[in-house]
Amino acid sequence: MSKIQKYVVLFALFIVPLLFYIFLSMGINNFAKLPVLTKNVIDISTIDKTKEFNNRISIVTFLGNDVEGVKGELFNLNQKIYKPFYGFKDFQMIVVVPKGTEAEIEKLKNEIGAFTTMEKWNFIFVEKVEIEVLYDSFKTNQALDANLHSSRAFIIDKDVQLRGRKKDKDAVDGKLYGYNMQSVGELNDKMKDDVKVVLAEYRLALKKNNADRQI
Secondary structure (H helix, E strand, O other), rough: OOHHHOOOOHHHHHHHHHHHHHHHHHHHHHHOOOOEOOOOOOOOOOOOOOOOOOOOOOEEOOOOOOOHHHHHHHHHHHHHHHHOOOOOOEEEEEEEOOOOOOHHHHHHHHHOOOOOOOOEEEEEEEHHHHHHHHHHHHOOOOOOOOOOOOHHHEEEEEOOOOOEEOOOOOOOOOEOOEEEEEOOOHHHHHHHHHHHHHHHHHHHHHHHHHHHHHO
16 A cells, blocks of 8 residues: 555545544534523422423423413314424423313314324323423413413423523513414414424534534
8 A cells, every 4th residue: 555545545434434533523513503591490290290391492381271262273283283293203292281182182183183193192191280380490481371271382302491582572581482373474474483493403503513523
């Protein structure tokens, strides 16, 4: 093997992986991450041991007692958020509903299921006080209504933190904690983009970890 060939082999073995690592590091450092608005959200596993926020990307909603009156919100969410992203690993939908609504929820699941797979939809039946405690841990700027319902959908990341926007032009104080499910435009123009950002963060982090192992 000539000296030139040796240099080419050495370059391929050592320099190329190093340059790749530097490229990934720069990309992650310069990547516009979606802000963390609330740390230490209560994990859903404290209420239902079969589910958890930890190591998942969760879209969380609070449907309340009037399932029939607000079900259109979930149809919007299904169309604009669930369908584009349900194929991603560790992505899940968590719908928190009061105990006693089981029959209405079963009907709703059948209605949504007529248009999509229900594989990543999770309906958690919870006592009133547990719903209030869980929601309060999100520390948003809006309260649940009298039916334990919020029209907002929330993004909880793998570290059990609430993600959102700190400089949203339509929010009074600039902070967008949750996305209005009654607005197809907001789901499509804001929430869809923000879910993409969170997913991209974890993909970049995974690539960086894999590059670290190879070097």
